[in-house]
Amino acid sequence: MIRNVAILGATGSIGTSALEVIEKYPDRFSIWGLTSHTRTENCCAMIKKFRPKTVAVSSEMIGDVGGFLTDGFGSVALLEGDQGINTIAAADEVDIVIAGIAGAAGFASTVSAIRAGKKVLIANKEPLVMLGGLLRKLVAESGAQIVPIDSEHNAIFQCLPKAAQVDCMSGGIDKGQGLLRHGVRRIILTASGGPFLNTPLDGMSDITPDQAAAHPRWTMGRKISIDSATMMNKGLEIVEACVLFGVSPQNIEVVIHPESIVHSLVEYLDGSIVAQLANPDMRVPIAAALADPERIESGVERLDLVRAGQLNFQNPDDRKFPCLAIARQAAEAGGAAPIVLNTANEVAVNAFCAGRLRFTDIPDFIQCALDKFCDRTADDLISITRLDQLVRETLQNRLDAGATSLQQMVAGY
Secondary structure (H helix, E strand, C coil): CCEEEEEECCCCHHHHHHHHHHCCCCCCEEEEEEEECCCHHHHHHHHHHHCCCEEEECCCCHHHHHHHHCCCCCCCEEEEHHHHHHHHHHCCCCCEEEECCCCHHHHHHHHHHHHCCCEEEECCHHHHHHHCCHHHHHHHHHCCEEEECCHHHHHHHHHCCHHHHHHHHHCCCCCCCHHHHHCEEEEEEEECCHHHCCCCHHHCCCCCHHHHCCCCCCCCCHHHHHHHHHCHHHHHHHHHHHHHHCCCHHHEEEEECCCCCEEEEEEECCCCEEEEECCCCCHHHHHHHHHCCCCCCCCCCCCCHHHHCCCCCECCCCCCCHHHHHHHHHHHHCCCHHHHHHHHHHHHHHHHHCCCCCHHHHHHHHHHHHHHHCCCCCCCHHHHHHHHHHHHHHHHHHHHCCCCCHHHHHCCC
C-alpha cells in the first residue's frame, strides 16, 4: 500500500533529505503535500518533480508559486501561510507527516498533525521542548504515532527494545519510570563539539555568524548549526529526550564525539551499552523512520569502520559551552523553563546573526530570560503559546529599542 506523505518545511535540509529517500520508493510513498516558507525556485522545482496534491507557502511566495501553477500544474491546490500548513498537516488523505519546520514556527503544525492522529516524524525539537509532558497526552488521546528523526533521538529509538519503542511512539511512556521498566539505566547523547571544539576560550568572543554556521560534519540549516556551535542544540536534546523517553535529566549524559559516527547510546541495567553507528547523513534516520519496522536503502554510503580508524570521546567543556548546563537546569526545573529556554535561544541566535549580540553573550542572555520568566504557568496549549509570545516580544522589543549590549538588553529585568 502506498502511503501519502506531507513534508512540512520541504525546502529545508530535512525536507530535501526526506525527498531524496522518498523518490527512491514510488511503490511505497507518494508526496501528497509540501510546505515552504522561502526558496521559491526550489519549491517550484519540487512541485514539478513530485506533483503533490496540495502546497502551502508563505504570503511572500504565493504570487510567484501561484503563477507557476497556472502553467501546467492547475490540479495542485495552493494554500497560504500557517493556516495552510496546518490544513496539510491534518488532511485526511495524509498518512505520514514529516515535521521539519525549524523553531517554534513548527509548533502549531506539529500539534495539528498529532491531533489528527498521524504518524509524525519529528525533526524539529522545539515543539517537543515547548510541549513537554503534554505531548504524550495529546498523542495518547489522538492515537497518533511519533518517531524522532533527528539523528540522536532516532539512534536512541533504534537502540531500544520493541516494547519500549511502542510505548514511546504511542505516548504511553510515563515520566519517572519511563525507560527504567524496560531495563534502561541511562541515555548517552553524543555531540560533535561543533566548529569551536578546539578554539581557545579567549577566542570565543570574536566568533562571527558565518563561522558559527560552518558545521564540520553535518549539513544543516543556519539556526541549528549555530545551536550546535553553542551546544544549545545538545541542551535542547536533553529536554527532548526527557519528553520522548520519560527519563529524568539525571539519567542523560552528554559526551563529545568529534567523528559523529556514533549517534547515541543506551546503557542497560546489566551493564550492556547498545549504540547506533552510521555515516553522518540525515537520510539514515529518515529512512529508518519512514520504513519502520522494516528497513530500506537510504542512499547513504555504507560506514567503513576500518577507514574511520578510531572513535574518540571526551567530556564537554562547561566553561566554553555554558548553554549545555543552562539547558540541563531548565530540564530539571520543568514547567515553563524549557519554553523560556527555547524562545530566548531563538531570539538570541537571531540577534547574534544580526550583529546585536556577541557569540559569548548568548548564554547570559538566555539565563537572564529564564530568571525573569520561568516562574510563569504554562500547562496547556494556550498558555504555552502565550508564554512563547510574551518572552519573544519582550526580548525583541528591547532589541528594537536600540539595545546594543547584553547589559542594556537585561536592564530593568
